[in-house]
Amino acid sequence: MTTEVSPGTVPGAADDGTRWLDAGEQRAWRAWLYSTQLLQERLERDLMRATGIPQAYYEILVQLSEAPDRQMRMSELADRCLSSRSRLSHAVSRLEERGWVRRQVCPEDGRGLLAVLTDEGFAALEAAAPVHVESVRTHLFDQLSPGQVAAMEDIGRTLLRHLDPD
């Protein structure tokens, strides 16, 4: 009862060695959790409503658009999009149905495939980009001071070093 506990935690839990969160950590955690959740949902909905493109697909188009010849191996594309192979495979299938991406056999490796951005795909990205950028600016950058933006980058990088140890 005296122990304010954690990510939603059971009041009165026994001392079982768990490193529970104190009240301050609890507040910080909730602020992070709720804000990232709401921001993500907001960005996703803005993009989806305006263009019909989910963020995950947008990211794929972006990566391809920046690649030499607008093409990339499936695996590398998955890595860059922080996506599982399976997720990417499903996603590229959908994008193929829309005519935005093509699969092409890879000359150097008979197992491999290249995902190629089509002109239609590039056009779709060009149409979507301003919408998405504006959304990110409105809901994120317009709300934060330069110091907060710097802190956000610093925190993000710190977490990435731990989470994504290439």
Add this chain to the structure above:
Amino acid sequence: MTTEVSPGTVPGAADDGTRWLDAGEQRAWRAWLYSTQLLQERLERDLMRATGIPQAYYEILVQLSEAPDRQMRMSELADRCLSSRSRLSHAVSRLEERGWVRRQVCPEDGRGLLAVLTDEGFAALEAAAPVHVESVRTHLFDQLSPGQVAAMEDIGRTLLRHLDPD
């Protein structure tokens, strides 16, 4: 070509009034996006693997466990979980199947229902809590300095004021 643009943005885009992101903003944005994405996935996977409970359900159990008589109106529960009514309704149906929550008619409002946490539900939460807290501590708090934690809370609160204007 000279303009480094944004959330994945089309090189060479014309000046169409879009407030593109500059290189620094781009970096900050990516750091935030990737770190939150990876952290979320990590927490979700840890909790799911160890307990079979998705984070969204965990949050519901937490909110109920902290409510008077471990019960709450569906709508209020949805609000507190940052969930849509529909999502909560589906989720509570699943939780009912597991025997962790019960639906009960609301005395004061014939339209309303109360979600009630069962003893089994509470037990499931008690079992899951240490796992989840440990995961949050390992992947988040153990990585950040006290200053970074404070900045994280500050940024989160700032964004919430804009996103969740109660």
Add this chain to the structure above:
DNA sequence: GCGGAATAGATGAGCCCTCAACTACGCTTC
């Protein structure tokens, strides 16, 4: 008290994602 708007919640289709197989090719080694 009656008609209409607002509120509480449920429901089903469709989409995306995860997880666990599974196929197919390449790379070594003997």
Add this chain to the structure above:
DNA sequence: GAAGCGTAGTTGAGGGCTCATCTATTCCGC
């Protein structure tokens, strides 16, 4: 040159979420 292992990518089942729609109840004004 066949066996075995690792890598590339796909597939399908199952679950969660969104969105639009639907029902039931309450609230309000007259």
